[in-house]
Amino acid sequence: MNVTRIVSVAPFAFIFAGHASAAGLADAPPGALACSGCHSTAPAETAVPRLVGRNPGDIVAAMQAFKTGQRPSTVMERIAKGFSEDEVKAIAAWYGSQKD
DSSP, X not given: OOHHHHHHHGGGHHHHHTTSOHHHHHTOOTTTGGGGGTSOOSSSOOSSOOOTTOOHXXXXXXXXXXXXXXXXXXXXXXXXXXXXXXXXXXXXXXXXXXXX
16 A cells, blocks of 8 residues: 555545544545546446446456456556555455445
């Protein structure tokens, strides 16, 4: 875990606070809360898909596709490359366990 990632996550904690329990936020793996900057935590249709409650396997597969360039994106390819496989799995599992 690096300091940059910790600092970049902090501003997003308040965004997610209304949609997860305090224990859920405390259990968030490094980097997970930053996702809510683009991926809505509200139960609404948006251009960027929600991660809350998604199948963790789908999140992992999408991140792998972004990382390898198999899935085109504007920024996710660069973001995905910044996470190890274990970090992606932890983030995916955490989002999969979150409920509205």
